Amino acid sequence: xxxxxxxxxxxxxxxxxxxxxxxxxxxxxxxxxxxxxxxxxxxxxxxxxxxxxxxxxxxxxxxxxxxxxxxxxxxxxxxxxxxxxxxxxxxxxxxxxxxxxxxxxxx
Amino acid sequence: xxxxxxxxxxxxxxxxxxxxxxxxxxxxxxxxxxxxxxxxxxxxxxxxxxxxxxxxxxxxxxxxxxxxxxxxxxxxxxxxxxxxxxxxxxxxxxxxxxxxxxxxxxxxxxxxxxxxxxxxxxxxxxxxxxxxxxxxxxxxxxxxxxxxxxxxxxxxxxxxxxxxxxxxxxxxxxxxxxxxxxxxxxxxxxxxxxxxxxxxxxxxxxxxxxxxxxxxxxxxxxxxxxxxxxxxxxxxxxxxxxxxxxxxxxxxxxxxxxxxxxxxxxxxxxxxxxxxxxxxxxxxxxxxxxxxxxxxxxxxxxxxxxxxxxxxxxxxxxxxxxxxxxxxxxxxxxxxxxxxxxxxxxxxxxxxxxxxxxxxxxxxxxxxxxxxxxxxxxxxxxxxxxxxxxxxxxxxxxxxxxxxxxxxxxxxxxxxxxxxxxxxxxxxxxxxxxxxxxxxxxxxxxxxxxxxxxxxxxxxxxxxxxxxxxxxxxxxxxxxxxxxxxxxxxxxxxxxxxxxxxxxxxxxxxxxxxxxxxxxxxxxxxxxxxxxxxxxxxxxxxxxxxxxxxxxxxxxxxxxxxxxxxxxxxxxxxxxxxxxxxxxxxxxxxxxxxxxxxxxxxxxxxxxxxxxxxxxxxxxxxxxxxxxxxxxxxxxxxxxxxxxxxxxx
Ligand SMILES: Nc1nc2c(ncn2[C@@H]2O[C@H](COP(=O)(O)OP(=O)(O)OP(=O)(O)O)[C@@H](O)[C@H]2O)c(=O)[nH]1
Ligand SMILES: [Mg+2]
Numbered sequence: 001x002x003x004x005x006x007x008x009x010x011x012x013x014x015x016x017x018x019x020x021x022x023x024x025x026x027x028x029x030x031x032x033x034x035x036x037x038x039x040x041x042x043x044x045x046x047x048x049x050x051x052x053x054x055x056x057x058x059x060x061x062x063x064x065x066x067x068x069x070x071x072x073x074x075x076x077x078x079x080x081x082x083x084x085x086x087x088x089x090x091x092x093x094x095x096x097x098x099x100x101x102x103x104x105x106x107x
Numbered sequence: 108x109x110x111x112x113x114x115x116x117x118x119x120x121x122x123x124x125x126x127x128x129x130x131x132x133x134x135x136x137x138x139x140x141x142x143x144x145x146x147x148x149x150x151x152x153x154x155x156x157x158x159x160x161x162x163x164x165x166x167x168x169x170x171x172x173x174x175x176x177x178x179x180x181x182x183x184x185x186x187x188x189x190x191x192x193x194x195x196x197x198x199x200x201x202x203x204x205x206x207x208x209x210x211x212x213x214x215x216x217x218x219x220x221x222x223x224x225x226x227x228x229x230x231x232x233x234x235x236x237x238x239x240x241x242x243x244x245x246x247x248x249x250x251x252x253x254x255x256x257x258x259x260x261x262x263x264x265x266x267x268x269x270x271x272x273x274x275x276x277x278x279x280x281x282x283x284x285x286x287x288x289x290x291x292x293x294x295x296x297x298x299x300x301x302x303x304x305x306x307x308x309x310x311x312x313x314x315x316x317x318x319x320x321x322x323x324x325x326x327x328x329x330x331x332x333x334x335x336x337x338x339x340x341x342x343x344x345x346x347x348x349x350x351x352x353x354x355x356x357x358x359x360x361x362x363x364x365x366x367x368x369x370x371x372x373x374x375x376x377x378x379x380x381x382x383x384x385x386x387x388x389x390x391x392x393x394x395x396x397x398x399x400x401x402x403x404x405x406x407x408x409x410x411x412x413x414x415x416x417x418x419x420x421x422x423x424x425x426x427x428x429x430x431x432x433x434x435x436x437x438x439x440x441x442x443x444x445x446x447x448x449x450x451x452x453x454x455x456x457x458x459x460x461x462x463x464x465x466x467x468x469x470x471x472x473x474x475x476x477x478x479x480x481x482x483x484x485x486x487x488x489x490x491x492x493x494x495x496x497x498x499x500x501x502x503x504x505x506x507x508x509x510x511x512x513x514x515x516x517x518x519x520x521x522x523x524x525x526x527x528x529x530x531x532x533x534x535x536x537x538x539x540x541x542x543x544x545x546x547x548x549x550x551x552x553x554x555x556x557x558x559x560x561x562x563x564x565x566x567x568x569x570x571x572x573x574x575x576x577x578x579x580x581x582x583x584x585x586x587x588x589x590x591x592x593x594x595x596x597x598x599x600x601x602x603x604x605x606x607x608x609x610x611x612x613x614x615x616x617x618x619x620x621x622x623x624x625x626x627x628x629x630x631x632x633x634x635x636x637x638x639x640x641x642x643x644x645x646x647x648x649x650x651x652x653x654x655x656x657x658x659x660x661x662x663x664x665x666x667x668x669x670x671x672x673x674x675x676x677x678x679x680x681x682x683x684x685x686x687x688x689x690x691x692x693x694x695x696x697x698x699x700x701x702x703x704x705x706x707x708x709x710x711x712x713x714x715x716x717x718x719x720x721x722x723x724x725x726x727x728x729x730x731x732x733x734x735x736x737x738x739x740x741x742x743x744x745x746x747x748x749x750x751x752x753x754x755x756x
Binding site: 047049050054055057058059060061062063065066067068073075076077078079080081083087088089090091092093094096097 | 343
């Protein structure tokens with residue numbers, strides 16, 4: 001049976017695309033998890049496409065929406081929570097929740 | 108006024124820390140708890156408001172929420188209130204959305220959900236004094252046009268704009284009386300779990316609403332100023348400062364209160380001597396009044412300065428905004444134990460009183476985490492334990508020379524009592540979380556409020572309220588217990604009716620009284636902890652309230668002195684109490700420590716058990732709480748006393 005090369009390349013393209021979109025936050029060179037972001041730097045907040053955890057949803061409702069400007073002010077002592085400035089307020093959140101958000105560097 | 112008509116209601120709804128309760132106090136003249144920390148109000152509170160047109164409305168202060176999709180008990184109350192499910196359904200509600208004007212964007216998210224409900228709505232922008240100080244102008248008219256609801260800007264601190272708010276409320280009330288049917292529409296759309304796209308859409312809408320509404324009147328761009336958080340939340344200096352704050356608190360609790368306490372003590376014994384001189388020596392009534400009521404209640408009242416200083420500190424911590432910073436600094440420990448970050452404030456309120464602290468756990472989302480917090484909160488040393496610590500420390504440790512010249516031993520002992528409670532609370536929480544109420548480590552999502560200057564008038568008000576509560580307890584529970592105990596210590600009377608008895612006869616009389624017999628009955632249970640029958644009576648009586656321990660000793664030693672000698676203060680009586688068998692003082696430092704540890708860990712508070720029952724809606728948890736705490740207290744005191752005795756202390 002002969003498979004047209006066109007179809008194969010199409011399939012591969014779709015596969016690559018889907019991997020790319022799935023991995024998007026990890027692949028993008030200028031994006032980093034909020035929990036790994038350096039202190040004192042500002043960036044653009046990126047959220048996962050479909051957040052399910054109630055904590056993330058709450059943070060979204062508190063203004064941590066996709067595309068907003070966020071600044072990581074500091075980390076708490078002994079590996080404690082993060083202190084961020086976003087949407088005109090200051091929030092603190094634990095590392096676990098911060099790992100569910102991504103920040104895009106601005107140069 | 109028509110008494111059959113139910114008053115229209117005004118619901119104050121808004122984000123946590125937006126200033127709802129302060130506005131509520133302004134409007135109603137009540138004194139509800141205001142603090143610079145999100146999530147202080149956990150239940151609704153109602154008050155009356157007289158409008159300029161002589162109409163009356165009922166103002167309802169609700170817990171703060173970020174969204175109408177509620178996750179915790181306190182938020183559920185608010186959502187129910189907004190949907191008109193609280194109280195009789197015939198009442199018409201006006202929702203006043205209380206919006207923190209310094210954080211318009213975030214606050215408008217809830218407003219956008221409220222708008223969807225299509226109910227009578229009014230926006231109250233609070234904190235306008237702060238907005239003006241920041242040099243920002245808010246075009247309320249423009250905002251009002253865009254949202255098509257009335258917008259009033261005001262400040263609950265200065266009172267500017269309150270009148271305008273009253274006028275708006277008045278207009279709505281007049282509309283209500285004109286209408287026959289209160290307009291009600293139930294929209295359940297926003298009460299579903301919102302999706303990420305829904306949230307993003309709302310925020311985009313808010314951007315549109317806010318375009319051109321905010322105007323910066325200061326032309327020069329803001330330079331990076333010195334920020335207090337740079338030091339107070341510093342990796343190294345932050346924890347140091349936190350320790351310093353608590354060190355100062357305990358040192359002043361100890362040093363600052365002592366002169367006042369001595370003053371009150373002297374005043375009371377002077378008063379007691381005067382009263383005594385009116386009665387013949389063997390008069391029963393005279394004994395009831397002086398040895399019973401005055402020594403019993405008086406010995407508790409002595410500790411008012413301690414209570415006042417404790418609440419001064421708690422008040423400053425709350426109002427300044429430092430409490431949220433302390434949560435941030437200590438969160439690592441909370442998460443290690445498996446506690447929710449939001450458990451910090453309930454635990455800290457436990458230093459004041461466990462009952463409101465247990466109610467404060469309503470902000471915790473997960474039920475299991477909430478129960479863990481409820482169960483361990485009473486281990487925090489509440490203000491009712493202060494008189495006991497204060498008395499024993501003053502009697503046993505006050506004469507010790509300060510450590511390195513400036514650290515009072517008494518302050519150190521006091522600090523370690525609080526420390527033992529904290530360690531026990533964390534240890535028990537870790538165990539409960541591990542074995543009983545298992546679950547994933549909860550989160551901490553906390554808004555850090557701006558620093559604000561504590562207002563002294565409200566601090567003084569708060570302290571006075573606390574003193575008044577304390578006095579009221581002294582005048583009711585403690586007074587009643589004192590009279591009962593006086594009776595139990597006085598009867599049955601000795602057959603030998605001599606007018607002047609010597610010291611040993613009086614002692615024998617007390618020992619043979621009903622209370623003395625009762626004490627000796629349970630003495631074997633607590634003897635391994637180093638307690639004699641007198642302390643046993645005290646422990647039994649303090650199941651009514653912990654402070655009763657002090658008044659019990661007051662009555663016992665008040666009765667126990669012979670008539671001819673001058674009256675000793677309770678502190679001196681404790682210092683001079685000699686064990687007849689050994690000839691040594693009863694209250695050695697070891698016994699005092701063992702006793703204080705017992706008090707710091709034991710569950711001896713009926714109101715706390717009732718609060719636990721109410722919040723957990725079952726008898727199992729209060730029963731469990733009572734048993735584990737009492738067993739823990741007994742074991743710890745036992746270990747300390749036996750180890751200390753073996754080491755020869
Ligand atoms: N400068 C200024 N401060 C205010 C004003 N209104 C409230 N505050 C302060 O804001 C803080 C929070 O006030 P609360 O009234 O307790 O806030 P709340 O909305 O009831 O908060 P929760 O009960 O936690 O939901 C307190 O420190 C108040 O002193 C205001 O109009 N101006
Ligand atoms: Mg409040």
